[in-house]
Amino acid sequence: MTETEAIAYDVVVLGAGPVGENVADRTRAAGLSTAVVESELVGGECSYWACMPSKALLRPVIAQADARRLPGLAEAVRGPLDTSAVLARRDGFASHWKDDGQVGWLEGVGADLYRGRGRLAGPRTVTVTASDGTVTTLTARQAVVVATGTRARLPGLPGLAEVEPWTSREATSAQQAPGSLIVVGGGVVATEMATAWQALGSRVTLLVRGERLLGRMEPFAGELVAKALTEAGADIRTHTSVASVTRENGKVVAVTDGGERIEADEILFATGRAPQTDDIGLDTVDLEPGGWLEVDDTLRVPDTDWLYAVGDVNGRALLTHQGKYQARIAGAAIAARAAGVPLQDEPWGAHAATADHYAVPQVVFTDPEAAAVGLSLAEAEEAGHRVRAVDVDFGSVAGASLYGDDYTGRARMVVDLEEGILRGVTFVGPGAGELVHSGTVAVAGRVPLDRLWHVVPPFPTLGEVWLRLLEAYRDN
Incomplete structure (x- = not known):
């Protein structure tokens, strides 16, 4: 094993997935020197084994299902999908499991990449062990950011390892059905x-x-x-x-x-995800290995002034878009603290990840798609809100009928009866994923229902379900 002299940076980021990349982008834009450490592919789980390859697999499935609902087109798509072509296209979306493009992007923002196993080695210190055994020590003047994500959690069944089960990685990268x-x-x-x-x-x-x-x-x-x-x-x-x-x-x-x-x-x-924190040196800074890292709304670990945990690893919202949102907040907070600028303390400030608490959107790309933001009815009631659920069948929406003769879907908004705002919205149906951002704006912006009446949906689109929901609320 060969050790090299310690190299100092303003910020050291453990993990080069979308979250780590976004932290590096923000800290570099603020003029802070930044090192990024990655033991696998730059671009992370989302790029190669989750978001992108899974949606590339699903898009032809959903497109075919949509086509089969349309008279005049249905008969032309009755045959099976070309599985080989779908998998080949999926391979392209996963960049054939090569990270040259992502590395180029990282270099383009001016961050330095260190390939190898990164571990904390005390406050503000990270060691990187390369594949050849060389150990590089990095020190951080301002912050170390843990963005190591999660791994698949497997049950403790005897002999499971010998079975070689699929996890999400094998499911999104398999070369044949x-x-x-x-x-x-x-x-x-x-x-x-x-x-x-x-x-x-x-x-x-x-x-x-x-x-x-x-x-x-x-x-x-x-x-x-x-x-x-x-x-x-x-x-x-x-x-x-x-x-x-x-x-x-x-x-x-x-x-x-x-x-x-x-x-x-x-x-x-x-069967769920587990944080990748068991072997990153948390014990060297008096934290328990293997668990989720608790953070405040600036994504900083309590009782430290230098350690941040961003994305899935903190367990707040295990979604790529929320992790990237947290990365933007953390990057801004690190930059402000480095410059000695007081952090904004208002709820909508640039240094607080408040959306994680009440306005997390998610889309499940099945057929039909299921999309939701905020609280379900049960969650809202459990939280102590006085709420009412309003449901509408998409059959009442003209835009939905254009998707096909047997469009099946449903929408729900959860209304806070005391504050006159929405606590949550759920849409299920073909194309429903494209509706959830409007729901996110309504929930995150705490838009009063009397203002939503003046948000006019274009006709004929799926978005007209908003008008149907408001009418159902008024009439019942």
Whole structure:
């Protein structure tokens, strides 16, 4: 092992995913020298094994489903998808798992990249161990930012490692469709990958521990997605857990808690995420390895004046767009503190990640799409708000009918009866993902309902559902 002399920067960022990249972009724009440490591909999970490849897999599936709802086009798209072509296009969106372009971008903003395993080695200090054993020590005058993200969480089933199960990484990068696939889980990854691989030729069995899919969204979201998956040929089994799993004669055999044996070519465990903090040296700064890193609204770790944790690793909102939002806030806070500028303390200031608390948007890219922002009805009631849910079927919206003769969808807004604002909005239906930003503006901006009456949706679009929701609220 060869050690080199310590190199000083203003900011050292651990992790070069979208979150780490955005921190570096902001600190460099503020004139702070910045080093970025990455042990895998620059661009991170989102670019190569999550957001981009998964949506590249799903887009042809959704486009075909939309086309099959349209008379005059439906007959032309009755055949199966060209799986090889879909996978080839997916490979392109994942840059064929090469990060040259992302490295070029990082160099373009003036950040220095260090490849290797980065670990804290005391306050303001990071060591980077390269593949050849060389150890470089970096020190940070202003801040160290942990942006190491999360990894798939696997259950503690005996012999699971020998089975070589899929996680989200294998599910988004597989080079052929398995003949049959067991998907364990009922959340976003489970439903999206079940949607994709069922359409690409796999026979999918979905094992859900709870009573429904998408348990964190409004109940009707999971119900409509389950209905569509079932109609597409997937076998969904709720209230079902996996008790054991083995691989026999090349096949995966999952035994449920009810004693049923289910065989498949592959098994995907989409059972949650865990923070990648177990081996980054947290013990050297008196923090517990392996857990989520608590932060304040400037994304700084309490009781430190130099350590920040941004993105999935802090557990506030495990979504790329929220992580990038946090990165912008953290970058601004680091730059302000470095310059000795007092941080803005108003709720809408540039140095506080307040949206994480009440205005987090999410889209599940299934067929139909499920999109939501803010609190569900149950969450709002649990938080103590006096609220009312208003529901509308998309069948009453002229713009929805243009999507096809059998458009199925539903919208809900959760109204705070005391403040006259929205606590949450959910849309489910083809194209619903494009509606959620309007909901995000309404929730984050605390737009009063009497002002929403004057936000006129164009006709005929899906956005006219807003008018239907307001009318339903007025009339009931």
